[in-house]
Amino acid sequence: MLRRLIMALALVPLASVSFAAEHIVKMVNQNDWGAMAFEPSFLHVEVGDTVTFEPTDYGHNAVTINYMIPRGANRYRGKINKPITMAINKSGFYGIECSPHLTMGMVMTIQAGDGDITEFEIPKTLPKQAKLRFNAIKDYAMSR
Ligand SMILES: [Cu+2]
Incomplete structure:
Protein backbone atom coordinates (compact mmCIF):
# COMPACT_ATOMS: atom_id res chain seq x y z
CA MET A 1 0.00 0.00 0.00
CA LEU A 2 2.70 2.44 1.06
CA ARG A 3 4.81 1.43 -1.87
CA ARG A 4 1.95 2.11 -4.22
CA LEU A 5 1.40 5.51 -2.71
CA ILE A 6 5.08 6.41 -3.09
CA MET A 7 5.03 5.28 -6.69
CA ALA A 8 1.90 7.30 -7.37
CA LEU A 9 3.44 10.39 -5.84
CA ALA A 10 6.61 9.88 -7.82
CA LEU A 11 4.58 9.96 -11.03
CA VAL A 12 2.79 13.21 -10.24
CA PRO A 13 5.53 15.62 -11.34
CA LEU A 14 6.02 13.83 -14.64
CA ALA A 15 2.33 13.90 -15.36
CA SER A 16 1.85 17.56 -14.51
CA VAL A 17 4.87 18.96 -16.33
CA SER A 18 4.04 20.18 -19.79
CA PHE A 19 6.81 21.54 -21.93
CA ALA A 20 6.09 24.99 -23.25
CA ALA A 21 7.18 25.31 -26.84
CA GLU A 22 9.01 28.33 -28.23
CA HIS A 23 7.90 29.28 -31.71
CA ILE A 24 9.70 31.57 -34.13
CA VAL A 25 7.97 33.85 -36.63
CA LYS A 26 10.05 35.78 -39.12
CA MET A 27 9.08 39.20 -40.40
CA VAL A 28 9.98 39.43 -44.07
CA ASN A 29 9.50 41.66 -47.12
CA GLN A 30 8.25 38.83 -49.34
CA ASN A 31 7.13 35.23 -49.13
CA ASP A 32 4.43 32.97 -50.58
CA THR A 52 9.12 35.20 -30.77
CA PHE A 53 8.94 37.53 -33.76
CA GLU A 54 12.29 38.08 -35.41
CA PRO A 55 13.09 41.16 -37.53
CA THR A 56 14.52 39.14 -40.42
CA ASP A 57 14.03 41.98 -42.90
CA TYR A 58 14.14 45.70 -42.17
CA ASN A 74 -1.63 39.43 -23.10
CA ARG A 75 -1.19 42.49 -25.30
CA TYR A 76 2.07 43.36 -27.01
CA ARG A 77 3.51 46.15 -29.13
CA GLY A 78 6.90 45.33 -30.63
CA LYS A 79 9.34 48.04 -31.64
CA ILE A 80 10.40 48.38 -35.28
CA ASN A 81 13.43 46.18 -36.07
CA LYS A 82 13.39 44.56 -32.63
CA PRO A 83 12.45 41.02 -31.72
CA ILE A 84 9.55 40.54 -29.34
CA THR A 85 8.42 37.46 -27.45
CA MET A 86 4.72 37.00 -26.78
CA ALA A 87 3.55 34.67 -24.02
CA ILE A 88 0.33 33.04 -25.13
CA ASN A 89 -1.89 32.93 -22.05
CA LYS A 90 -5.40 32.36 -23.42
CA SER A 91 -6.87 29.86 -25.83
CA GLY A 92 -8.45 31.16 -28.99
CA PHE A 93 -7.41 33.14 -32.04
CA TYR A 94 -5.00 36.07 -32.19
CA GLY A 95 -4.70 38.62 -34.96
CA ILE A 96 -1.18 40.06 -35.23
CA GLU A 97 -0.19 43.05 -37.35
CA CYS A 98 2.94 44.85 -38.44
CA SER A 99 1.96 48.46 -37.81
CA PRO A 100 3.78 50.09 -40.77
CA HIS A 101 2.44 47.48 -43.20
CA LEU A 102 -1.09 46.78 -41.95
CA THR A 103 -2.50 48.55 -45.00
CA MET A 104 -0.33 46.29 -47.20
CA GLY A 105 -1.79 43.21 -45.52
CA MET A 106 1.06 42.31 -43.17
CA VAL A 107 -0.94 40.30 -40.64
CA MET A 108 -0.89 36.78 -39.26
CA THR A 109 -3.03 34.49 -37.14
CA ILE A 110 -2.13 32.45 -34.09
CA GLN A 111 -4.44 29.67 -32.95
CA ALA A 112 -3.91 28.75 -29.31
CA GLY A 113 -5.33 25.42 -28.25
CA ASP A 114 -8.23 23.64 -29.86
CA GLY A 115 -10.65 25.80 -31.72
CA ASP A 116 -12.68 26.13 -34.85
CA ILE A 117 -11.01 28.48 -37.32
CA THR A 118 -14.44 29.40 -38.71
CA GLU A 119 -14.97 31.25 -35.42
CA PHE A 120 -12.03 33.56 -36.16
CA GLU A 121 -13.74 36.85 -36.94
CA ILE A 122 -12.20 39.27 -39.43
CA PRO A 123 -13.50 42.78 -38.69
CA LYS A 124 -14.90 44.67 -41.68
CA THR A 125 -13.15 47.82 -40.45
CA LEU A 126 -9.68 46.43 -41.25
CA PRO A 127 -7.81 47.78 -44.29
CA LYS A 128 -8.71 45.89 -47.47
CA GLN A 129 -5.34 44.14 -47.90
CA ALA A 130 -5.36 43.04 -44.25
CA LYS A 131 -8.82 41.51 -44.70
CA LEU A 132 -7.65 39.72 -47.86
CA ARG A 133 -4.60 38.28 -46.07
CA PHE A 134 -6.62 37.22 -43.01
CA ASN A 135 -9.16 35.52 -45.28
CA ALA A 136 -6.40 33.73 -47.17
CA ILE A 137 -4.90 32.58 -43.86
CA LYS A 138 -8.32 31.40 -42.72
CA ASP A 139 -8.80 29.44 -45.96
CA TYR A 140 -5.36 27.91 -45.49
CA ALA A 141 -6.12 26.95 -41.87
CA MET A 142 -9.45 25.37 -42.87
CA SER A 143 -7.77 23.31 -45.59
CA ARG A 144 -5.23 21.76 -43.23
CU1 LIG B 1 6.06 45.05 -41.82
Whole structure:
Protein backbone atom coordinates (compact mmCIF):
# COMPACT_ATOMS: atom_id res chain seq x y z
CA MET A 1 0.00 0.00 0.00
CA LEU A 2 2.70 2.44 1.06
CA ARG A 3 4.81 1.43 -1.87
CA ARG A 4 1.95 2.11 -4.22
CA LEU A 5 1.40 5.51 -2.71
CA ILE A 6 5.08 6.41 -3.09
CA MET A 7 5.03 5.28 -6.69
CA ALA A 8 1.90 7.30 -7.37
CA LEU A 9 3.44 10.39 -5.84
CA ALA A 10 6.61 9.88 -7.82
CA LEU A 11 4.58 9.96 -11.03
CA VAL A 12 2.79 13.21 -10.24
CA PRO A 13 5.53 15.62 -11.34
CA LEU A 14 6.02 13.83 -14.64
CA ALA A 15 2.33 13.90 -15.36
CA SER A 16 1.85 17.56 -14.51
CA VAL A 17 4.87 18.96 -16.33
CA SER A 18 4.04 20.18 -19.79
CA PHE A 19 6.81 21.54 -21.93
CA ALA A 20 6.09 24.99 -23.25
CA ALA A 21 7.18 25.31 -26.84
CA GLU A 22 9.01 28.33 -28.23
CA HIS A 23 7.90 29.28 -31.71
CA ILE A 24 9.70 31.57 -34.13
CA VAL A 25 7.97 33.85 -36.63
CA LYS A 26 10.05 35.78 -39.12
CA MET A 27 9.08 39.20 -40.40
CA VAL A 28 9.98 39.43 -44.07
CA ASN A 29 9.50 41.66 -47.12
CA GLN A 30 8.25 38.83 -49.34
CA ASN A 31 7.13 35.23 -49.13
CA ASP A 32 4.43 32.97 -50.58
CA TRP A 33 1.73 35.12 -48.97
CA GLY A 34 2.85 38.19 -50.88
CA ALA A 35 4.75 41.36 -50.11
CA MET A 36 5.28 42.20 -46.43
CA ALA A 37 4.47 39.06 -44.50
CA PHE A 38 4.95 36.93 -41.44
CA GLU A 39 6.57 33.52 -41.88
CA PRO A 40 4.61 31.46 -40.99
CA SER A 41 1.38 33.44 -41.31
CA PHE A 42 -0.67 30.78 -39.52
CA LEU A 43 0.68 29.27 -36.35
CA HIS A 44 -0.98 26.70 -34.09
CA VAL A 45 0.33 26.79 -30.51
CA GLU A 46 -0.73 25.69 -27.06
CA VAL A 47 -1.52 27.97 -24.13
CA GLY A 48 1.73 28.46 -22.23
CA ASP A 49 3.86 28.55 -25.37
CA THR A 50 5.81 31.61 -26.46
CA VAL A 51 6.04 33.14 -29.92
CA THR A 52 9.12 35.20 -30.77
CA PHE A 53 8.94 37.53 -33.76
CA GLU A 54 12.29 38.08 -35.41
CA PRO A 55 13.09 41.16 -37.53
CA THR A 56 14.52 39.14 -40.42
CA ASP A 57 14.03 41.98 -42.90
CA TYR A 58 14.14 45.70 -42.17
CA GLY A 59 11.25 47.89 -41.06
CA HIS A 60 8.78 45.54 -39.34
CA ASN A 61 7.21 45.04 -35.94
CA ALA A 62 4.64 42.72 -34.37
CA VAL A 63 1.62 43.99 -32.47
CA THR A 64 -1.42 42.21 -31.07
CA ILE A 65 -4.56 43.59 -32.68
CA ASN A 66 -6.35 44.09 -29.42
CA TYR A 67 -9.88 43.67 -30.79
CA MET A 68 -8.77 40.37 -32.43
CA ILE A 69 -7.40 38.48 -29.43
CA PRO A 70 -9.10 36.37 -26.73
CA ARG A 71 -10.53 38.15 -23.71
CA GLY A 72 -7.80 38.53 -21.09
CA ALA A 73 -4.99 37.70 -23.51
CA ASN A 74 -1.63 39.43 -23.10
CA ARG A 75 -1.19 42.49 -25.30
CA TYR A 76 2.07 43.36 -27.01
CA ARG A 77 3.51 46.15 -29.13
CA GLY A 78 6.90 45.33 -30.63
CA LYS A 79 9.34 48.04 -31.64
CA ILE A 80 10.40 48.38 -35.28
CA ASN A 81 13.43 46.18 -36.07
CA LYS A 82 13.39 44.56 -32.63
CA PRO A 83 12.45 41.02 -31.72
CA ILE A 84 9.55 40.54 -29.34
CA THR A 85 8.42 37.46 -27.45
CA MET A 86 4.72 37.00 -26.78
CA ALA A 87 3.55 34.67 -24.02
CA ILE A 88 0.33 33.04 -25.13
CA ASN A 89 -1.89 32.93 -22.05
CA LYS A 90 -5.40 32.36 -23.42
CA SER A 91 -6.87 29.86 -25.83
CA GLY A 92 -8.45 31.16 -28.99
CA PHE A 93 -7.41 33.14 -32.04
CA TYR A 94 -5.00 36.07 -32.19
CA GLY A 95 -4.70 38.62 -34.96
CA ILE A 96 -1.18 40.06 -35.23
CA GLU A 97 -0.19 43.05 -37.35
CA CYS A 98 2.94 44.85 -38.44
CA SER A 99 1.96 48.46 -37.81
CA PRO A 100 3.78 50.09 -40.77
CA HIS A 101 2.44 47.48 -43.20
CA LEU A 102 -1.09 46.78 -41.95
CA THR A 103 -2.50 48.55 -45.00
CA MET A 104 -0.33 46.29 -47.20
CA GLY A 105 -1.79 43.21 -45.52
CA MET A 106 1.06 42.31 -43.17
CA VAL A 107 -0.94 40.30 -40.64
CA MET A 108 -0.89 36.78 -39.26
CA THR A 109 -3.03 34.49 -37.14
CA ILE A 110 -2.13 32.45 -34.09
CA GLN A 111 -4.44 29.67 -32.95
CA ALA A 112 -3.91 28.75 -29.31
CA GLY A 113 -5.33 25.42 -28.25
CA ASP A 114 -8.23 23.64 -29.86
CA GLY A 115 -10.65 25.80 -31.72
CA ASP A 116 -12.68 26.13 -34.85
CA ILE A 117 -11.01 28.48 -37.32
CA THR A 118 -14.44 29.40 -38.71
CA GLU A 119 -14.97 31.25 -35.42
CA PHE A 120 -12.03 33.56 -36.16
CA GLU A 121 -13.74 36.85 -36.94
CA ILE A 122 -12.20 39.27 -39.43
CA PRO A 123 -13.50 42.78 -38.69
CA LYS A 124 -14.90 44.67 -41.68
CA THR A 125 -13.15 47.82 -40.45
CA LEU A 126 -9.68 46.43 -41.25
CA PRO A 127 -7.81 47.78 -44.29
CA LYS A 128 -8.71 45.89 -47.47
CA GLN A 129 -5.34 44.14 -47.90
CA ALA A 130 -5.36 43.04 -44.25
CA LYS A 131 -8.82 41.51 -44.70
CA LEU A 132 -7.65 39.72 -47.86
CA ARG A 133 -4.60 38.28 -46.07
CA PHE A 134 -6.62 37.22 -43.01
CA ASN A 135 -9.16 35.52 -45.28
CA ALA A 136 -6.40 33.73 -47.17
CA ILE A 137 -4.90 32.58 -43.86
CA LYS A 138 -8.32 31.40 -42.72
CA ASP A 139 -8.80 29.44 -45.96
CA TYR A 140 -5.36 27.91 -45.49
CA ALA A 141 -6.12 26.95 -41.87
CA MET A 142 -9.45 25.37 -42.87
CA SER A 143 -7.77 23.31 -45.59
CA ARG A 144 -5.23 21.76 -43.23
CU1 LIG B 1 6.06 45.05 -41.82
